[in-house]
Amino acid sequence: MKNLIEPVEKLISEFSRLPSVGRKTAVRFAYYVVNMNKEDAHSFAKSIIEAKEKVHFCGICGNWTDQEICTTCQKGNQKLVCVVAEPKDILALEKVKDFSGTYHVLHGLLSPMDGVGPDDIRIKELLDRISKYDVQEVIMATSPTVEGEATALYIAKLLKPLNVKVTRIAQGVSLGSDLEYVDEVTLSRAIEDRKEL
Amino acid sequence: MKNLIEPVEKLISEFSRLPSVGRKTAVRFAYYVVNMNKEDAHSFAKSIIEAKEKVHFCGICGNWTDQEICTTCQKGNQKLVCVVAEPKDILALEKVKDFSGTYHVLHGLLSPMDGVGPDDIRIKELLDRISKYDVQEVIMATSPTVEGEATALYIAKLLKPLNVKVTRIAQGVSLGSDLEYVDEVTLSRAIEDRKEL
Numbered sequence: 001m002k003n004l005i006e007p008v009e010k011l012i013s014e015f016s017r018l019p020s021v022g023r024k025t026a027v028r029f030a031y032y033v034v035n036m037n038k039e040d041a042h043s044f045a046k047s048i049i050e051a052k053e054k055v056h057f058c059g060i061c062g063n064w065t066d067q068e069i070c071t072t073c074q075k076g077n078q079k080l081v082c083v084v085a086e087p088k089d090i091l092a093l094e095k096v097k098d099f100s101g102t103y104h105v106l107h108g109l110l111s112p113m114d115g116v117g118p119d120d121i122r123i124k125e126l127l128d129r130i131s132k133y134d135v136q137e138v139i140m141a142t143s144p145t146v147e148g149e150a151t152a153l154y155i156a157k158l159l160k161p162l163n164v165k166v167t168r169i170a171q172g173v174s175l176g177s178d179l180e181y182v183d184e185v186t187l188s189r190a191i192e193d194r195k196e197l
Numbered sequence: 198m199k200n201l202i203e204p205v206e207k208l209i210s211e212f213s214r215l216p217s218v219g220r221k222t223a224v225r226f227a228y229y230v231v232n233m234n235k236e237d238a239h240s241f242a243k244s245i246i247e248a249k250e251k252v253h254f255c256g257i258c259g260n261w262t263d264q265e266i267c268t269t270c271q272k273g274n275q276k277l278v279c280v281v282a283e284p285k286d287i288l289a290l291e292k293v294k295d296f297s298g299t300y301h302v303l304h305g306l307l308s309p310m311d312g313v314g315p316d317d318i319r320i321k322e323l324l325d326r327i328s329k330y331d332v333q334e335v336i337m338a339t340s341p342t343v344e345g346e347a348t349a350l351y352i353a354k355l356l357k358p359l360n361v362k363v364t365r366i367a368q369g370v371s372l373g374s375d376l377e378y379v380d381e382v383t384l385s386r387a388i389e390d391r392k393e394l
Contacts, residue, residue, distance in 0.1 A: 005263045015243045017224050029215050032283055033245055034252050034261055041249035044211045045242035048230055051208040052238035055231050065229055066202045077258040088228055 008034060060129065062105035062122050063087050076102040078133040083126065083139050083155065085109050085148065093141060101139070104129065109147035110154055123155060130164055137165040144171050205231060215294065251306035257326065259302035259319050260284050273299040275330040279338050282306050282321065282345065290338060293326070301326065307351055320352065327361055334362040341368050 008030050015026035016064035033041060058070035060078075064087050065071070080101030084090055090103050091192070108121040129135060140161060142148035142181075156166040173182050182190075205227050212223035230238055254260070255267035257275075261284050262268070269287075277298030281287055287300050305318040326332060334357060337347035353363040369378050369387035379387075 005261060006251060007248045007251045009261055011244045014244045019229055033328045034248055038249060042243055047208045047211045048238055050241040051231055052235060054204045055202060064202060066204055150307055180223040
């Protein structure tokens with residue numbers, strides 16, 4: 001495109017780096033910004049810098065926070081810890097309102113193929129928490145993928161000698177799903193873990 | 198969500214304002230920004246401000262530019278003017294490499310229902326151009342919608358007494374489209390405007 005002006009081209013390339021944003025979407029975003037009023041554009045730019053500068057990892061759980069210790073770690077039950085792979089998993093879990101415990105973010109999952117070993121994710125920090133806060137139960141809430149399962153099993157094995165109860169989130173058919181389209185592994189687990197009514 | 202930190206929440210709401218970005222996508226964008234390194238976040242923020250501050254309308258055609266007169270107006274043929282509704286339409290047209298003329302952005306289309314009349318879009322500026330640059334042909338390249346058609350007809354009628362040739366982009370079946378799924382109005386126009394081979 002011969003006529004694209006340099007500041008707009010620059011902004012398009014910045015937007016293109018966002019996850020799942022292609023050039024066409026980036027062009028629409030850039031034109032939206034150019035059409036914004038000046039205060040809105042400045043407030044947008046400022047919020048990017050503030051999010052980057054004020055937000056860091058919680059000293060206990062590893063989730064993003066703008067305080068030293070995140071609010072969940074300040075208020076939640078430190079004896080019940082739910083282990084997840086990434087901060088965004090916590091967003092999903094927080095919709096479940098009756099969980100009163102705290103979280104632990106691994107910042108990754110074991111993946112020997114990609115060279116991610118136990119020292120590359122926050123397993124040591126989890127072990128430290130268990131002795132420091134006298135943790136009673138660890139819920140492994142990693143995704144039911146190969147890496148998620150492997151990480152859950154690895155950590156469970158590691159915690160066994162420490163006399164901590166380690167549980168795994170249940171697997172089964174999701175609410176509203178059509179049995180016809182549920183994969184066989186999920187269906188087999190759903191039958192295996194059946195509950196009496 | 199109880200645990201979302203204020204600067205991240207602010208950034209999510211900023212991203213949510215972008216066209217076709219819902220909350221889930223905005224959350225992914227915000228986490229992407231938080232995960233960026235500091236220089237990248239600053240460069241992103243800067244490019245938003247620069248695009249907003251350096252970019253304004255071209256004094257002739259009304260397209261966005263960071264110069265006084267956009268490059269197309271500097272180099273292109275001012276006697277051949279292609280009229281479009283919005284700057285982003287020019288992006289699409291510029292992919293057509295053999296057009297040597299210039300553009301004119303109306304910044305809207307006539308729409309009595311929404312209270313947009315001839316004085317609300319850049320029709321007066323078009324008339325000024327026609328006398329000033331001795332324009333020979335005006336190509337109406339507004340979209341083939343009700344408003345696009347009405348605007349094209351209105352401007353054509355206005356320009357007739359000025360002895361300017363006014364043309365309309367052709368309508369017909371698109372390249373690669375399946376006749377079975379082409380709507381009947383398009384098909385009827387395609388037959389009406391048939392060309393001898």
